[in-house]
Amino acid sequence: MREPLQAIAGLDIAAGMAATLFASEPQCINPASIDIDHRGRVWVCEIANYRQHHEDARPQGDRIVIIEDTDADGVADKHSVFYQGPDINSPHGVCVLGEHVFVSAGDKIIRFTDSDGDDKPDEKQTLFSGISGVQHDHGIHAVSFGPDGKLYFNFGNEGRQIKDKEGKPIVDLAGNLVSAEHLPYQEGMLFRCDLDGSHFETLGWNLRNSWMVAVDSFGSMWLSDNDDGDASVRLNYVLEFGNYGFRDEMTGAGWHTERTGMSDEKPRQHWHLDDPGVVPSLLHTGGGAPAGITCYEGELLPQLLGNLIHTDAGVNVCRAYDVEPNLAGFRCQGQDLLLGARDPWFRPTDAKVAPDGSILVADWYDPGVGGHMMADTQRGRLFRITPADHDGSYRIPSLQLDDVPAAVVALTNPNAATRYRAWKALQSFGASAVEPLWELAQSDNPIHRARAIWYLGNLPDQADKVLAHAAQDPDPRIRIVSIRLARQLHRDVCDALPSLFRDPSPQVRRELAIALRESESSAAATRWAELAQQYDGEDRWYLEALGIGSDPKADACFEAWLAAVGTDWNNQSGRNIVWRSRARKACSLLAEILNSPQLPRSEHARFLRAFDFHSGIAKQLALRSLVDQGYDVHPEEVFARLNARDASTSAVATDALLLFVRSNVYTSQSLDLIERYAIIDVADELATRLLDDASGTLSVRAAEVLFKLNAAQPLVDAMESSEPERAAKAIHLVSLTAGKQAVSLLMPLALQATLPMELRIAAADGLAARTDGQAALLKHLQSNELPAPIQVSIRDGLLASPVKSIADAAAERLASPESVEAVAMPLVDQLINERGDAAAGAIVFRDAGNCASCHRHNGMGKEIGPDLTDIGKRLSPSALYSAILTPNAAISHGFETHTLLSSDGQIVSGVLISQTEDAVTIRTAQGIDRTIRRDEVDELQKQPQSIMPANLHLKLTREQLIDLAEYLMASPTKAQPPE
DSSP, X not given: OOOGGGTGGGOEEOTTEEXXXXXXXXXXXXXXXXXXXXXXXXXXXXXXXXXXXTTTSOTTOEXXXXXXXXXXXXXXXXXXXXXXXXXXXXXXXXXXXXTEEEEEETTEEEEEEOTTSSSSOSEEEEEEEOOSOTTSTTSBOOOEEOTTSOEEEEEOTTOOBOEETTSOBOBOTTSOBOBTTTSSOOSEEEEEEOTTSOSOEEEEXXXXXXXXXXXXXXXXXXXXXXXXXXXXXXXXXXXXXXXXXXXXXXXXXXXXXXOTTOOXXXXXXXXXXXXXXXXXXXXXXXXXXXXXXXXXXXXXXXXXXXXXXXXXXXXXXXEEEEEEEETTEEEEEEEEEEEOTTOTTOOEEEEEEOTTSOEEEEEOOOSOOSTTOOOOSSOOEEEEEEETTOOOOOOOOOOOOSSHHHHHHHHTOSOHHHHHHHHHHHHHHGGGGHHHHHHHTTOSOHHHHHXXXXXXXXXXXXXXXXXXXXXXXXXXXXXXXXXXXXXHTTOOHHHHOGGGGGOSOHHHHHHHHHHGGGOOOTTHHHHHHHHHTTOOSOOHHHHHHHHHHHGGGHHHHHHHHHHHHTTTTOSHHHHHHHHHOOOTTHHHHHHHHHTOTTSOGGGHHHHHHHGGGOOSHHHHHHHHHHHHTTOOSSHHHHHHHSOHHHHHTOHHHHHHHHHHHHHSOSSHHHHHHHHHTTOGGGHHHHHHHHHHOXXXXXXXXXXXXXXXXXXXXXXXXXXXXXSHHHHHHHHHHHHHHOGGGHHHHHHHHHHOTTSOHHHHHHHHHHHHTBHHHHHHHHHHHHTTOSOHHHXXXXXXXXXXXXXXXXXXXXXXXXXXXXXXXXXXXXXXXXXXXXXXXXXXXXXXXXXXXXXXXXXXXXXXXXXXXXXOTTHHHHSOHHHHHHHHHOTTSOOOTTOOEEEEEETTSBEEEEEEEEEOSSEEEEEOTTSOEEEEEGGGEEEEEEOSSOSSOSOGGGTSOHHHHHHHHHHHHSOTTSOOOOO
């Protein structure tokens, strides 16, 4: 931790730039979001009442603070409180637009109004309400002002739904209820609306937790999105109405869930990037905790013009990304503007552009981030970035808007709050503003042209002229503005902008494809086919735009395309269009593609996966045709999708199915088929294979299949095997999969005095993980039939029983374990001053600490808890020690422990990795994925405890603890344990 005077010395600053400390504690603390008004004042969302501190850090409530530099020397010298109250505890966003201040906090977006300019609200109104994720990082986020005069904002995947100011559910302009109930939206979402909340649009969905959306002057939107701790953080360019792939589009299954064609690359898995109907990522940035983002359109730092300025609190960096067009999409390169190279407490959370073109960066300033962690409630900083040769002054000219020329000049300002005031002033000038704005619309600066066009397009008597003018602009970004403006004016692009359908720019055609989604023109399908014929077969952005545009009218668009291309469709472009299309006729063409001998084997999984995005008779007929024609590359994938009735009525299908299963008994696909088609004659082989297998999830799934088919006798017999290891595994599998038979099968073993004690304990432990088993154990416990070793082993399970009467009775009968000599928890302040041996720490990670049983680090270990490969970048040493010693204090989102109680009495605890309408999947501490049908789930509850055991200091020596921390903080390539 550095004091403010040493703050700059802790940072690396980009070449050609300077950074100064603009403000620090006590002027502001824990800034989560900032905005800058037209006077250059910084408005700060201060968070003290956050998560574990939500009741005690600041009883008066959190604050919106105004930070000001009154003498223009570049250092803030005044701060005042605009608003404070418990109703804005843990605010995530502030946006200042004239007399209005929009605050995103709790379950609301609140609009404060300062009518008299005294920096105190005179009115407080709810704009939106009913948003979930209160006191959660994945709830509501900040509002931004767009070049079209609209509001843009988003919420994370705990937001769930949004309601109007009166608490009524919102139905958006597409006619959909805005809710994460998969109708069609799910997870995190992105929105646009008018300043009063009307004309509400849902622009994107299936994000995880995008913290903020940035909108440039052309109306392009950019955001970043956080991952599940697996180095898959991403930047996104927003294709409107796009699905961003955090969960399965059709089922809602989590990204861990196996699927056909699943990539080996984590980011591609995480975002379902190989599925049709998912918007591609702009850039994967690795691990981190991405936060605020803005577009730089100023002149003070010309080297950053058009760059995205992005903050990532997880890896202590504020970066600039230089984005350039790449076909219909984009590519970008990043450079670090500010990096906490010598200060791991540097946690940038937001960046905004001031009226003079300098950049202000908010610093949460904390030893750690993630898992809702907050170790410090007293510090926070604001840094200012200027050119290296800048004199450091912060002079903001007084904004004069009393005539049209001044208002037009203000519209060119890089600061959003200034442009808003210009927008409002121009409205008051009426027709007298038109001519000067037309002059701006012909400026050499395309950013200024775009702003003028947006404004002029909103004047009813100028719209047609503006659209025609913008559609002929030499810059494709301006031509794109014409398309976006036409949509907002409810002008059908087929009629308003016909010349653009043959535009040389794939970016322009991409935007037209998206616009066709809303078109009601009779020519829409033909126009879509025209765009589809210009697809190059490679451009994923263009292909997805085609899909987005055609989805509501998939059959008509597909038929128009086929009519245009005739028999010449089976080339790379055509196959990809078939792969992405949701038209019914695409199913038969998918089958034709798969039956083609020219299709490389490596491509088959991709086209088979495309069937998962179709339903109905057309899909089944296509699949049946594959079987009847002897498709043999991945026949299991066809049978998995084919209705069981269709397969059983075909002798060819039945023979092919049996041949595949008998040749590949022990695979996840075969197990599904064995259960689905009741192939009982492989039971003996299956039992033998699962007892020889050490993989965990597959063996449990195989045992489940045997019990469901009433074919588990070979497994039951193995519980009394003369080989203790084989018997123990059989007991374990029976305890997990036998359902209500478990008590009758396991209790005799637990009571059998001649059986080795370790097997009796295994049987008892299996019973203790079921409510009916717990009741049976309690009965024998009360009859004094259970020996002491069994009592010790089942104690924790019975005491934690969800059945209160069992837990209470067990507490009376089971003695407390013998007390161990108390060992004081080491003090973090002392531990961080000691150095360890990273190589020795790698061995602790694998062995004594048992960390590798749940976590991966540089490829070693299991994927149950978060991947720790980059933990040294995300946490300071003090935060790392705190996470190790007190794991329940901050649990990463997505890794909370859940406990499921099934209808047959089974208790399953672990990390919830998937939850759909059909099933719930929990990954247990042993790394076994247990999938329970939704109709068999009685209860599913999130627990306050981490799956990681507490009191690790009782298991490790002080030296081992320090070695472990040294290993985790070291570069991932260092100090791997010996084989």
